[in-house]
Amino acid sequence: MIKPTLVDQYLAIFLLLVVGVLFAAGSFVASATLGPKKKPSGAKVAPYECGIVPDKEPPSRFPVRFYLVAMIFIIFDIEIVFLYPFAVIFRQLGSFGLVEVLIFSVVVFVSLLYLVSTGALSWGPAKRLQSGMPSRTSESTITRITAEADGPSTHQAA
């Protein structure tokens, strides 16, 4: 008889992980065996762009907002990390725990207020810009494409 440890609890999870990996790997092997072996043509391994021959690399830069979201997420994720231990022992902590978490939440809430009020979480189209922008017509698109072809320097958007 082996001494029980808390790690035993995870035995089944580990086994399922192994089964899952084996299943996925086995499927790939089966697919490789059963599927066509011939070397795919160049068109097949080219990036898929709805039939248009790709002439530009995919952008290596994203709008900075995505990074901002990731950063802000970390703040809230850490908040959650702190809330879990509190939730587990909440009944033993009593009102002290509640007050502490309340203070903590206020700090997080204020940071949310700050983010909202500076517009860091706004994704919507700019309202004031819409009036100044042309409504998109086929004419304007053609003009734009032509302008792009003529001088890429005038149009920075990728």
Add this chain to the structure above:
Amino acid sequence: MSALAVVTAHSTIVLPHIRYLAILPEIVMLGGAVLLLGIASLVRRPLRVTVSTVGTIVIAGTSLGLALWQWADISSHGPYTAIDHAVVVDGFSVLITITVACAMILSALVGDGYLRREGVDGCEFHVLAMVSATGAMFMGEANDLIIVFLGLEIMSIALYVLAAMNHRRAASGEAALKYFVLGGFSSAVFIYGVALTYGATGTTNLTQIADFLSHNVIASNGVLLAGLSLLLVGFLFKVAAVPFHMWTPDVYQGAPSPVTGFMAAVAKAGGFAALLRVFVSSFGTLQSDWRPILYAVAVITLLFGAGVALVQRDVKRVLAYSSINHAGFVLLGVEAATAQGVSASLYYLFTYTFMTIGAFAVVTLLGRRGDGHHDIASYRGLAGRQPLLALAFAVLLLAQAGAPFTTGFLAKFQVVDASVNAGSVPLAVIAMVSAAIAAFFYLRIGLIMYTPVAGKGFLPGIEPLDDDEANAGPSGESETDGTGDAAPAELSAGNGQRPVWSGTEGAVVVRTQLNAELLLDTAPGEVQVLDPSEDIVEADAVDDETAAESAAEDTAKVPVPALAALAIGLCVAVTVVFGVIPAPLIDFAHKATLLFIP
């Protein structure tokens, strides 16, 4: 089914008694910062700088008042530890709290003018500075390595962001990134040191570590020593001691000038506070192990800081290296590891706060809009344009150099004295030599300020230069190439210069018989006569902003906002008054040390 009857007997959690009064200055500071941020988020226009500044001064003032009340409290009732011995309220911690609160008030005053000039609305500067100050206060108050780390991180993370405050300048972002990467690394090293110390002693509480070490003799204390040295690395990074100083010049130069002043004062105060408490009180029994390390670090810090500053052309870099030099001096007091040493270090930190924030306040003003005019040449003739400003700067620089009748002298004297009494005579001698070297570059800035702009003789005794020299004069306006290591050539044709007299306002004693060229140039051989037109091209390539500024603008008067003037005035006043009447401050530091809980 019985297995379902899960254990419900909850172990009771023993909560420590929390004495909120012990951390009230910190609570006020941090709570105030959150409040300010909240208010700023709810007004439609970004919060006016005035509101932020007033709010910050009120909050930091309250914090200062509470710290003084704590001082009165512990003077009558004695120091105590609180919150399960995690924080300690003694003279030492209160002095650090006071120092940081003062630094916060002064920085708010300086920052006000800067933010207006740069057109930055909003409360971010003030809020972040207050958060950072809270961290430094916690470092002074910590009686547990975890709290030290907490304070260190609160302080540093806010400082990283502050360094990037001026997002219009690429240098600012670069500085912040450097500071962040290296700072994060040093924090990791520090926390690893905490882990090893915990492994060796079984506790993170500083008092308990001291107890453990005094009652146990560890035969093989490799783990402990490793932990000790990692802790030391973490601290030395924060206080910018050589060889962990690499970030300092770049960060000081790139960060917005008020932030630099704040950073220099607060990060040093916090870092040294924790360093002193951890090493002198907890690891006191291991003195023979860590004192030689600090000895060596102090020697190279002193010499390196003073030596490299000599060849800098950017005033902010000069001040950065000078801060490294100052760190070396404070290390003298730490290395002494005596009550006198602690007292001297505390005194040094307190007075240095005023000297450095004042100096950076002047640098902020002279940086002009864009915060870019930090070349030493743009200081030329300042005394003619704005004599009071030049005077104040000269006094602050002289104080940093250790001139008598300033607190700077007393500070240097005390640490050297402590070092001698602790038996480190060679170290003390090296410190004095480095002070002599450092005096050279402080005087150099002073001299340039009191040198007229070529062609406009305005001081008695200085003959107008002829045309060639007049052309050569402003050549120094070219920005440095960023490294600042180029040989200074701004007074290339200064043969016509007479000994400089600076008798304005009758207070400054910059009087030297040295030929200006001898003083300002490294060697006659390196003198280059630069063609002014060439310089403009160079400046163009280096910095668009600079190119846009005309030479005439460089010699124009800079506006001095009232609050910044107040801050500079306060700094000068503290530096001079307590230099002339030394007793109160020295007693203060002395008493703080007496109330120190080992």
Add this chain to the structure above:
Amino acid sequence: MIAPALLSPLLGTEALFDQGVGWFVLVVVVIKVLVAFAVLMGAVILMIWFERKLISDMQSRIGPNRAGPWGLLQTLADGIKLFFKEDLIPDQSDRFVFKLAPYLALLPALLIFTVVPVGGIIVISGHPIQLQVADPPIGILLVLAMSSIAVYGVMLAGWSSGSKYPLLGSVRASAQMISYEAALGLTVVAVVLITGSLSTRRIVISQSPNFWDWNFFRLGVVPFILFMIAITAELTRPPFDLTEADSELVGGFNTEYSSLRFALFYLAEFMNTITMSAIVVTLFLGGPDGPIPRFIPTSDVWMPILWFLIKTFAFLFIYVWLRAALPRLRYDQLMDLGWKRLIPFTLAWLLLVAAFVLSGWWGLGIALAVVAAGFLLTRAFAVGQGREDLDQAVLPPIGRRVLPPQLLRTPPTAGDVGPGPGSEGAS
């Protein structure tokens, strides 16, 4: 030999392991794992069929009806077909990551199911066996951890493809998933708070003996609704399926995948839907608890399982229904909902729950504070909107980019459209 009583009550333990891992225990665990795997696979196959069939019913179509009775074997046929398809790896892809991504998508989906209590406890030769693959003490954290890892699968798949649509899909997906993960985590905290344990079985047990003890009622319905919204977004199911918005992004992050690699993503997606339905049931609807034979203290084996299946199936139906009924959200609506509505709301409700558990007065106080905070937040929205209009936002809004002036019908005023970070936005 550690008596279970000595182990911290915070670390729930499964009674099966009280005697250590012997042969019997090992066999039981292996059987559990294999059964769970087989059931999940079968469930996925049925689910795909069910979704297609139900959607087609709702759209007055016939749907799959050729392979097997009512088209039941359609999914199987599709799966087998994919085995025989060409396995393409795009030229510009990062091959290692491209191959790794399907694993990262599939495994979390599989592992989340391990902590779901499916039924009560059966006793075989003196060993109590929980009808649940594993009951680790941190059960619910495992769910959150795995759902975080699932983001990697999506993100890496899109990034490694070296193609535009997958990249856009994956960036969107990761932003969306992390946005809603915050709200998700906060709702689960409320459940943990009222249970006092992270173990899923404890959570289920604490929801007995009456059905009004279910967290659905105990926590006041709102967390359940919030959780459903968050989990739907987390699964990137309609109406939150922006990551594979077919009309704009072809197929989203998995556009470049073919053959079995594509099949695995599909598998993972549906497996996630099933396991997350089971998690909802566990957290809010008492898991295998049912009104007729009580889960506790019943020794009945089948009824709890039946209840569990019925409840889970109900949620699967709801997911399909949502897909058929609701149009897709716009991206800014999605982000606004996640950040500006869900997160404050869940935080507020969590505090309310905590306060009311403590005492009514606390609850009243917090309720007032929450109302006040709501006003502050509304004000902050207004301020944020105002600043955006005044060109004082931190970042220029997406979609603002430099256009040649001749394209603008009304000439822009100075500083109207200036170059800024947003101008580099990927279109």
